[in-house]
Amino acid sequence: MTLIESNNKSNLINAFFECDLKQLQKDYPSIKEINVSNKAFLYHQGNRCSDVFWIKSGIVKLSHITEEGIEVTITILGKGSALGCFWNNSASPEVEETVQALGEVNFYRIAKSDFRALMSHQAELAWHVFEEIYARKQKIERKLRTVLTQPVEMRVIATLLELAEIFGIKCTHGYALEIHLTQQEVADLVGASRSVVSTILNDFRNRGMLNYTREQICINDAAFISL
Amino acid sequence: MTLIESNNKSNLINAFFECDLKQLQKDYPSIKEINVSNKAFLYHQGNRCSDVFWIKSGIVKLSHITEEGIEVTITILGKGSALGCFWNNSASPEVEETVQALGEVNFYRIAKSDFRALMSHQAELAWHVFEEIYARKQKIERKLRTVLTQPVEMRVIATLLELAEIFGIKCTHGYALEIHLTQQEVADLVGASRSVVSTILNDFRNRGMLNYTREQICINDAAFISL
DNA sequence: TAAAGTCTGTTAGCTAGAAAACACAGATGC
DNA sequence: GCATCTGTGTTTTCTAGCTAACAGACTTTA
Numbered sequence: 340m341t342l343i344e345s346n347n348k349s350n351l352i353n354a355f356f357e358c359d360l361k362q363l364q365k366d367y368p369s370i371k372e373i374n375v376s377n378k379a380f381l382y383h384q385g386n387r388c389s390d391v392f393w394i395k396s397g398i399v400k401l402s403h404i405t406e407e408g409i410e411v412t413i414t415i416l417g418k419g420s421a422l423g424c425f426w427n428n429s430a431s432p433e434v435e436e437t438v439q440a441l442g443e444v445n446f447y448r449i450a451k452s453d454f455r456a457l458m459s460h461q462a463e464l465a466w467h468v469f470e471e472i473y474a475r476k477q478k479i480e481r482k483l484r485t486v487l488t489q490p491v492e493m494r495v496i497a498t499l500l501e502l503a504e505i506f507g508i509k510c511t512h513g514y515a516l517e518i519h520l521t522q523q524e525v526a527d528l529v530g531a532s533r534s535v536v537s538t539i540l541n542d543f544r545n546r547g548m549l550n551y552t553r554e555q556i557c558i559n560d561a562a563f564i565s566l
Numbered sequence: 567m568t569l570i571e572s573n574n575k576s577n578l579i580n581a582f583f584e585c586d587l588k589q590l591q592k593d594y595p596s597i598k599e600i601n602v603s604n605k606a607f608l609y610h611q612g613n614r615c616s617d618v619f620w621i622k623s624g625i626v627k628l629s630h631i632t633e634e635g636i637e638v639t640i641t642i643l644g645k646g647s648a649l650g651c652f653w654n655n656s657a658s659p660e661v662e663e664t665v666q667a668l669g670e671v672n673f674y675r676i677a678k679s680d681f682r683a684l685m686s687h688q689a690e691l692a693w694h695v696f697e698e699i700y701a702r703k704q705k706i707e708r709k710l711r712t713v714l715t716q717p718v719e720m721r722v723i724a725t726l727l728e729l730a731e732i733f734g735i736k737c738t739h740g741y742a743l744e745i746h747l748t749q750q751e752v753a754d755l756v757g758a759s760r761s762v763v764s765t766i767l768n769d770f771r772n773r774g775m776l777n778y779t780r781e782q783i784c785i786n787d788a789a790f791i792s793l
Numbered sequence: 794t795a796a797a798g799t800c801t802g803t804t805a806g807c808t809a810g811a812a813a814a815c816a817c818a819g820a821t822g823c
Numbered sequence: 824g825c826a827t828c829t830g831t832g833t834t835t836t837c838t839a840g841c842t843a844a845c846a847g848a849c850t851t852t853a
Contacts, residue, residue: 459689462686490839718810758810
């Protein structure tokens, strides 16, 4: 569905990420390129962070832990997503989410003042960032809708298809999600308890719609689309 | 909480809305100013809309109706919010939400090409639109969290406080929400059934935390903050 | 190779809240 | 004045899905 769009975006974002970092640092001295490994945290909720994090490669999980200790995973983001703190938000200087790497992640970290300068110098790029944020908003609205109207089973399907789009590598029998997602993580993402997600995944496996081990989920997307 | 911020924003947005419309139309011929009355629809989900709607005054309800006919109210928006279609989204030309006026609403309608031109000419303004969209995203993320982790009662409280911020006119005993919101509408906004919302509101009334008639909800915010 | 830790599968019991239904009270209209 | 409509208050029934709990499989550490 987002093929054309994401290509458009990719071109511009790609061009940006292929820029010479040294060159960029002349104008925006705070830019740093950082690599982190699986499970590393980019930042935690409650941090008084004032930088923008811009994913160059890899995948991150954006989540929030309530006072009661329940983890809610808001979304999973990949290349081109900008996170962190965009403004001098006098109201709440503390970020609301925790961002954790799923696998190796490579990103730029920029002070928000420099980020803003960059945005105002490069209108096209700014527009793409805007688009990306807007798309995320739409995605969360869609998620809110499914949470409020669909039973867990449907939400699992929707979540898997979404994940397939982000991680998906076409293999011979559909998508392969080569990602270390535990059932608990899937459940947090779906907004359901682990036990029901487990039973549901099991059921799907029996019906031949997908297969999985601890390490990998493989979706037979034809089977999904059929319903 | 958002006092300083919203003032900042207001200044710029106000300046924009106080511009001479005729003047604006020279550069952006598609701009039209439109007034609608209570319950009018700005657009419906499924419309192939290609314009941006920019609220100049009044309040709108952004909702979505599922195939099963369940109405989910995503959010309530006021002055300064930009809605509609921002891009030539080749993927899905149809908008996902329905936008309805709550009371009198006055807005600008602009073709997206003109809107984009405006944004690129007026960097400051563009930045504010960006901020506003981002704030909406944050708000929806917060809502998703409460839906997934809080019981209906807590969600009602959160919703009322939010509404108080949007509609709120300070009266002697707290906020007054002078808005024609039925219990059904509150329920749609909370994401719960009307009957439980009814009982909860009733209970709050008995405990002296708020009062309401068909026309108006009045919150004793001190009582709310205490919990 | 034991021991501890992590992930999955499954079951039993319990509850928040949805759905449906109906009575009542103000509106609105004829 | 009577009828209709829209919104509120309340109760009863029913179920999706949560919690808790435990057993088995696989991994890591020592």
